[in-house]
Amino acid sequence: MLDRIAWLILALIHLAPALAFFRPAMLTRLYATDAQSPTFLLLHHRAALFVVVCTLCVWAAFDPGTRRAASVAAAISMLSFLWLYWQAGSPPSLRTIAFADLAGLPFLAIVVWRAFSPA
Structure with missing residues (x-):
């Protein structure tokens, strides 16, 4: 159940x-x-x-077979934005987007860990 909730939060x-x-x-x-x-x-x-990315997250919430690919896609989306945001000097106009991605990092960590941990 935790997996499904984390995936749906990432989709949101x-x-x-x-x-x-x-x-x-x-x-x-x-x-x-x-x-x-x-x-x-x-x-x-x-x-x-x-x-x-949103579709993959919803799909992964219900199909464990897609979770590895979906976690890579979500990680690239979120981490690349945060990296570029930081490199650009953290422009105030993009702060809300950065906060949303930062808030999602714990959920991303859960899904990545669960997708790649041995069963």
């Missing part, structure tokens, strides 16, 4: 940016990017990748 963390794929106006609100900017297109594509 990735849900808002994933929804931006279906509601592109959210990109302007989330990232303060003008819809006419080329960066907007990249962020829209980024939202599609969040759909993948």
